[in-house]
Amino acid sequence: MIGVFDSGVGGLSVVKEMFKNLPNRQIIYFGDTARLPYGTKGADFVKKYSEKITQWLLDRGVKIIIIACHTSSALAGDYLKKQFPNIPIFDMITPTANKISGLGFGRIGIIGTPGTIKSKAWENHLLKLNPRLKIYSLACPLLVPLVEEGWVDKKATKEIVKEYLGYFKDKKIEGLVLACTHYPMLNEVIEKVIGRRIKIINPAEILAKEVRNFLPASAPLQAELRRGKEGNHQFFFSDEPYNFKKICHLCFNKKIEPTILDPF
Numbered sequence: 001m002i003g004v005f006d007s008g009v010g011g012l013s014v015v016k017e018m019f020k021n022l023p024n025r026q027i028i029y030f031g032d033t034a035r036l037p038y039g040t041k042g043a044d045f046v047k048k049y050s051e052k053i054t055q056w057l058l059d060r061g062v063k064i065i066i067i068a069c070h071t072s073s074a075l076a077g078d079y080l081k082k083q084f085p086n087i088p089i090f091d092m093i094t095p096t097a098n099k100i101s102g103l104g105f106g107r108i109g110i111i112g113t114p115g116t117i118k119s120k121a122w123e124n125h126l127l128k129l130n131p132r133l134k135i136y137s138l139a140c141p142l143l144v145p146l147v148e149e150g151w152v153d154k155k156a157t158k159e160i161v162k163e164y165l166g167y168f169k170d171k172k173i174e175g176l177v178l179a180c181t182h183y184p185m186l187n188e189v190i191e192k193v194i195g196r197r198i199k200i201i202n203p204a205e206i207l208a209k210e211v212r213n214f215l216p217a218s219a220p221l222q223a224e225l226r227r228g229k230e231g232n233h234q235f236f237f238s239d240e241p242y243n244f245k246k247i248c249h250l251c252f253n254k255k256i257e258p259t260i261l262d263p264f
């Protein structure tokens with residue numbers, strides 16, 4: 001079983017990529033809807049709940065942890081890896097940072113929550129790999145509630161995306177990283193606004209491939225993971241997930257029964 005967690009429903013965009021790349025794996029998902037958003041919370045809060053959720057998933061028998069939440073990845077990723085050194089933990093930053101640094105970009109844009117951007121986690125990862133890379137990062141806090149409302153193709157949303165992405169106009173970026181669970185659901189409008197010449201990078205796609213490639217190298221883990229029943233996924237939320245059907249529809253057009261449970 002693979003444990004996936006997020007602050008809420010946005011992590012389903014990561015599950016979407018996992019369904020595509022790891023179709024035979026059983027997923028246990030936890031969305032902390034009782035405490036979201038994480039994007040505007042402090043690091044101590046995010047670390048505390050990310051750790052509690054990780055432990056809870058491990059208690060349920062998962063063998064791998066995916067930190068689907070970008071804010072948790074930025075604020076708590078390194079901390080969780082230290083606290084749980086014996087389990088593979090994947091965050092949303094490392095696989096994409098590794099990949100980007102090999103693609104020859106000179107200038108890159110990052111958009112995410114205020115917490116992710118303020119943490120400078122992307123800069124820290126990327127500049128270690130390529131100190132010459134120019135990175136321009138921008139918090140886009142209004143995009144999360146727009147997606148949760150299902151407003152992915154409204155005129156107002158396009159205007160707001162335009163307003164935010166105007167920041168990159170004179171930056172000559174070659175790629176833009178969607179460093180928030182919700183932003184891939186706005187992919188179409190972002191692409192229209194920023195233009196097709198700029199490569200849009202969805203870390204969820206890169207992460208899912210990374211996990212897929214990691215598994216064959218780990219034979220005992222393979223066997224453990226196979227013990228779970230195929231397709232028998234479980235989706236837990238610490239409170240009622242808002243607009244759940246709509247978000248499921250935006251992500252994968254699959255019907256999912258959420259279980260409401262707040263273990264904390």
Ligand code: DGL
Nearest residue numbers: 007037038039070071181
């Ligand atoms: N899941 C969060 C992220 O990817 C976005 C929503 C929130 O702020 O909790 O950063």
